[in-house]
Amino acid sequence: MARWCYGHRLVVLLLWLGALFGLGAASSAAGTNYANVFSLPNTDSTTAYDLMEKAFPERAGDTDTVVWKVDGDGGASVRDESVRSRIAPALEEIGRMKGVGEVTDPYAAQGAAQISRDGRIAYAQITFTEQANAIPKELIEDVVDTAQAAERDGLQVELGGQAIARTQEPPQGTAEAVGILAASVVLFLAFGSLFAMLLPIVVALAGVGTGLIGTMLLSHVTDVPEVAPLLGSLIGLGVGIDYALFIVTRHRRGILRGMKPEESAVTALNTSGRAVLFAGGTVCIALAGMLVMNMRFLDGVVVATSLTVVLSVLAAVTLLPALLGLLGMRVLSRRQRRRLVAAGPEPEEASGLAARWSAYVQRRPRRLAALAVVVMAVLAIPVLSLRLGATDQGNHQESTTTRQAYDLLAEGFGPGFNGPLQVVVEGDAPAGLVDGIRATEGVAQVAAVPPANGVTVIQVVPTTSPQSEQTDRLIDRLRDDVIPQSGAEAHVGGVTAVFKDFASVTGDRLPYFVATIIALGFLLLMVAFRSLVVPLTAALMNLIAAAASFGVLVAIFQWGWGTELIGVGKEGPITSFLPVIMLSLLFGLSMDYQVFLVSRMHEEWVHTKDNARAVRVGLAETSRVINSAALIMICVFSAFVLSGDMEGAMAGIGLAAAVALDAFILRTALVPAAMHLLGTSNWWLPDWLEKRLPHLAVEPKEEAAAPAAEEEPAAAGRASVVHGYVRTADGEPVDGAAVTLLTKGGRQVDRVTSLADGSYIVSVPTPGAYLLATTAPSYGSRAGQVVVADGPLVHDVELAEGEVDAAPRGGGVN
DSSP, X not given: OHHHHHHTHHHHHHHHHHHHHHHHHHHHHHOOOOOOOOOOTTOHHHHHHHHHHHHOTTOOSOEEEEEEEEOOGGGOOTTSHHHHHHHHHHHHHHHTSTTEEEEEOTTSTTOGXXXXXXXXXXXXXXXESSOGGGSOHHHHHHHHXXXXXXXBTTEEEEEESHHHHXXXXXXXXXXXXXXXXXXXXXXXXXXXXXXXXXXXXXXHHHHHHXXXXXXHHHTTTSOOOTHHHHHHHHHHHHHHHHHHHHHHHHHHHHXXXXXXXXXXXXXXXXXXXXXXXXXXXXXXXXXXXXXXXXXXXHHHHHHHHHHHHHHHHHIIIIIHHHHHHHHGGGGSOHHHHHHHHHHOOOOOOOOTHHHHHHHHHHHOHHHHHHHHHHHHHHHHGGGGGOOEEOOOGGGSOTTSHHHHHHHHHHHHHOGGGGSOEEEEEESOOOHHHHHHHHTSTTEEEEEEEEEETTEEEEEEEESSOTTOHHHHHHHXXXXXXXXXXXXXXXXXXXXXXXXXXXXXXXXXXXXHHHHHHHHHHHHHHHHHHXXXXXXXHHHHHHHHHHHHHHHHHIIIIISOTTTTTTTOOSOOOEETTHHHHHHHHHHHHHHHHHHHHHHHHHHHHHHHOOHHHHHHHHHHHHHHHHHHHXXXXXXXXXXXXXXXXXHHHHHHHHHHHHHHHIIIXXXXXXXXXXXXXXXXXXXXXXXXXXXXXXXXXXXXXXXXTSOOOTTHHHHTTOSEEEEEEEEETTSOBOTXXXXXXXXXXXXXXXXXXXXXXXXXXXXXXXXXXXEEEEEETTTEEEEEEEEEOSSOEEOOEEEOTTEEEOSOOOOOOO
C-alpha cells in the first residue's frame, strides 16, 4: 500500500482533499447536535431528572442570570428608584430581543424572593428559547452589553449561566493553533528542514480535521457531549504528529544511509508504519475500555476520540507516503543533501548524549531505578486526597463576569444558591417530607412548587456550596434518612446530585475499568514481544505514571497550586468523569512509547541474545525520537489550558504531566534500569504458552529491506556473534575503534566500528576459534583469540594509549 500511495501521490492527495471538503460541506449543512447526557442508569438523580422532564416538558431553553449589587454606604438598596430606573429598562429591552422567551425580575409582583435580605443584591432570570449551544452568539453578546450598560458608580452588574459563559471563550481553535505552533518549533529543531517539519503537521491536521467533522455528523445519530470534540482534537493532534514523526524519522534515516527515496518510504512504512498501526490500535483499545463504565456520557467521548485516532493513523499510512513522494530528497535539509553528495551514505550509529546516557543507565541501574521511584512516589502523594465532583462557574477566573455573578449570588443568597437540589415526588408531597427537609442540618431554604403533570418538585437550597463535602453529606442524609422517614417515594436530583452520583459510580467501577485496559495491554504486549515480564513491567509503569500524573492534577486543580497563574481560575474538585478519560488516554499513549522502545530492544535481543546489549542499544537508538515525540505532545496538551474549558484544561495539564513523567523518567530511566536488573528474565515465556500464542510482528527488521550500517550486513543470518565493549583502562568507552574478526589463517570474517558507548558486534559464520583484532587512533591495537561455541560470545576489549599487543589473550566460550 505504501508503494501504491507513493506512486499515485496526486490521486491520494485528491482523495483526502475530497474527503475533507465533502465532509465539511455536509457538516455545514447539518450543523451540530451535541448533547450533555449526564444521567446514569439506575441512579437516584436520573429518576429525579426523568420525573422533572415529565412535570415541565416545556422548559427547553437555557436560563441565565443577571445579578446587580449596590454599595452599602448610606443604606442604598436595589429597590431605590435610582437603581430601578437603570436596571428595569435594560431588562425590558432584553425581553424584547428575538430569541429571549421570558425575563423574570425582582421588581415584578412575585419577585420579592429575588432580592437579598439586606437589599443590596438582586437578580433576574433570562430564559432563552433555545439551549445554550443553539443560541446565536450575537444575541448573547447583545444581552451582556445591554445589561452591563446599566452600570454606574456604586452599581455593579454581572451575568452568569451557560450561554453567558460562551462570550468568555477564546476564539475557537486558539488552543490547537498554539499547540501546533509549539510542535512546529520542536519539529524544526529536530529535522532542520521546513518541509520535513510541515509533514507531521499536515498529516495531523488531515486526521484531526476529518475526525472532528465526522464527530459533528455523528452527533446527529448518537449522544456526543460538548467536551468530546475538544478531547478528540487534543488526542488527535498529539498522536497524529507523533506517528508521522516516527515514520518521517525512519524515512530520513533510510535516505541518509543511501536508499532511494521511494524505497526508503516503503521501508519506513513497513517498519515504523507497522508500529504506528499497532500503537494506534492500542490507543483505541484503551479508549474502548471506557465502555466498561456503562456511562452514556462516555460513549460519545469514545466515539469522538477513537474516530480521530483511527483517521490520524490512516493519514499517517496513506497521506504521508504520498507527501513523501512529492518532496523526494527535499525531506532532508540542504546541508544534509550536500553532505550526502559529498561524503556518501552515512552509517547509522547511536552516538552522542543518547548513547552516553544509555551506557550510564547500564552502569548504574539500581541507583537510577531507586531515584526514579522516589520522584514518582513523591509526585503521587497528592492523589491520596483526590476528590471527584463537578466544576462550575465558581471555578472561573476572578476577572470573568460569570465568576463575579456566582460570587454575588453566594454573597446575597448563600453559597448553596448556586447549586440547589430538587427533591422530586410523584404525586403530592406529604407535609411531613417538606417539614423534615426544612429541619435537616445543612438546609438553608425549602420551597415546594405546586404539582405539575402529577409531579411535585421541592426546591432545596443547601447552606454550603455545590462543591462542598457538606453538600454531598446533605444529599446522603436526604436519601438515607429524611425521605425514608417521611414514607414518601421521592428522589434527589439537580446538577449537584447528578455529579455526586457520577463520582460515586466512577469510584465503584474504576477498578474494573483499570483491570480491563491493563489486561488488554498485557495481552497485546505479550503477543508482540513473546514475554511475560515485559508486559508486567509495562503495566506497573502505567500505574505509576497514572498515580504521579493524578498527583500533579490534584496539586494544581484541587489544592490550587498555580491555578490563577496558568489562567484556569479557582481550585475545586476534579471533574468526576475525568479520571476515566485520562486513564484511557494515558494507558494508550504509554503503550505507544513502550512499543517503540521495547520493539528495538526485542529486535536486538533476538539477534544477540544479550539482554544488556539489547536494552542499551534499544534505549540509545529510540530515546531521542521518543523524547522529541513526548515534547511535542507536552506542547500540544499544555496549550489546551487556553481552550477556555475547565475540563479541557484539566485533561491537557494532566496528560502533559503524564507524558513528561512517562517519557523522561519512566521510559528513559526506570524501564531500562529495571530491564537491566531483571536480565534475561525480561524475555521469559513458558514453552507451552509460546506454542499457543499467535505471532505478531510489530516491526520487521529494517536490515532485510535496507542497506544497513557497517556491521549489519555481515550480521544478518549468521550462526552467532561476538559482542562487547571497547574501553580504556579507566573504563571510558572508545568510539570509532576498528574491530576485526579473522580466521586462524588470517582471512577477514567481519569488520565493524565501535559505537559511541564503545559497543561492537561482529558476526561469526560457524563455531570455532578466531582472532579478534582491535585498533584505534592514539590507543594502538590489541589482538586476542576467541573461542565461539553455539551461542553469542561476550568479549570486552581494553585498550591502553600507545599499546601494541598482538599476542593471543585467550577467549571465552559461551
